[in-house]
Amino acid sequence: MQERILEIGQAAKSALLALQSTEALLDWEVEYLGRKSELNAILKGLKDLSAEERRVVGPAANALKTELTLLHKEKETALRESARDWESEGIDVTAPGAKKPLGHLHPVTTLEHAVEDIFTELGFAIADGPELEKEWYNFDALNFPKDHPARDMQDTFWVSTKKGKDRFVMRTHTSPGQVRYMETHKPPFRVVVPGRVFRNEATDASHEHTFNQFECLMVGEAGEVSVATFKYLATTFFERFFGKRVEVRLRPSFFPFTEPSFEFDITCVLCNGKGCSTCKQTGWLEIGGAGMVNQRVFEAAGYPRGKYQGFAWGFGLTRLAMMKYKISDIRLLMSGDLRFIRQF
Numbered sequence: 001m002q003e004r005i006l007e008i009g010q011a012a013k014s015a016l017l018a019l020q021s022t023e024a025l026l027d028w029e030v031e032y033l034g035r036k037s038e039l040n041a042i043l044k045g046l047k048d049l050s051a052e053e054r055r056v057v058g059p060a061a062n063a064l065k066t067e068l069t070l071l072h073k074e075k076e077t078a079l080r081e082s083a084r085d086w087e088s089e090g091i092d093v094t095a096p097g098a099k100k101p102l103g104h105l106h107p108v109t110t111l112e113h114a115v116e117d118i119f120t121e122l123g124f125a126i127a128d129g130p131e132l133e134k135e136w137y138n139f140d141a142l143n144f145p146k147d148h149p150a151r152d153m154q155d156t157f158w159v160s161t162k163k164g165k166d167r168f169v170m171r172t173h174t175s176p177g178q179v180r181y182m183e184t185h186k187p188p189f190r191v192v193v194p195g196r197v198f199r200n201e202a203t204d205a206s207h208e209h210t211f212n213q214f215e216c217l218m219v220g221e222a223g224e225v226s227v228a229t230f231k232y233l234a235t236t237f238f239e240r241f242f243g244k245r246v247e248v249r250l251r252p253s254f255f256p257f258t259e260p261s262f263e264f265d266i267t268c269v270l271c272n273g274k275g276c277s278t279c280k281q282t283g284w285l286e287i288g289g290a291g292m293v294n295q296r297v298f299e300a301a302g303y304p305r306g307k308y309q310g311f312a313w314g315f316g317l318t319r320l321a322m323m324k325y326k327i328s329d330i331r332l333l334m335s336g337d338l339r340f341i342r343q344f
């Protein structure tokens, strides 16, 4: 019986394909879906079959009925459309279609994808974290003292919560992603955490209250990952990103979550280190902060002290976008001005 159902299906479909008029479609419907059709007889006869046969034949016959009903509807619409007199309806079917305006990705998003691609090629995983972050991840676990100025109302958007509950902030950097990742992963690993960050600060041509950063973290057994690994990786990354030879320079600095810490610069990609207005005639561009992960951060993530060693670095993707696209004012990127955005 199953074979017969298949045969009916094939016959019905090829007959449907060949027919050209609504009259022929009506005949087809009577023959294959009508009350006296063979398929209907099979469906009606299901009750007389053994339970075992019914279990096989029932679904097959019902599926064919559904399929043929659908095909019938499609054919009906197609025949109706082709029979329409477009001219008398005033429709010119040869006229070119109206173009719908297509949007595109924001330049910072495009760059974020490009940065992710380079890191992926270098064997890094990509992780995510929340924009509304617990004070613990944004500050405490990263070894910020309770009275650190960065926690101040001036720098941080605090979110009001009930007394005695966890305090929340709009994350001020992507570094909380380090602790979140380490809580659920054991070294060795390499990971990047891209994301939007927020700072309660006055804006100017190079400072926004909302901008994008990238966090990069590589951890191994003690002795496996060093500052030299970082420098090599940063050079490789920026050379691939800008498509030209780039040098990386480290300057001593301080971050509570790295020890030692440094700021890092790259040779100005606009003047190749000769000195121009963008690099303020220094030949170098400030890119971000970095350092060897402070053992206190490892401890906050639940790792034993002294067992692991790694580096972390963070840089401003929005600033990188400004360099790549030669944008003079950071505020243009988030202005929502389509005349600006359409240039990319």
Ligand code: FA5
Pocket: 172, 173, 174, 175, 199, 201, 206, 207, 208, 209, 211, 213, 215, 255, 258, 286, 287, 288, 289, 290, 291, 312, 313, 314, 315, 316, 317, 318, 319, 330
């Ligand atoms: C940090 O945010 C550290 N979390 C970076 C870090 C990560 C250090 C890991 C050590 C280890 P800083 O506040 O300097 O550091 O910001 C990093 C980068 O973000 C800056 O170099 C700059 O490129 C960018 N940035 C900072 N503030 C702004 C702003 N208001 N607008 C646009 N970009 C900014």
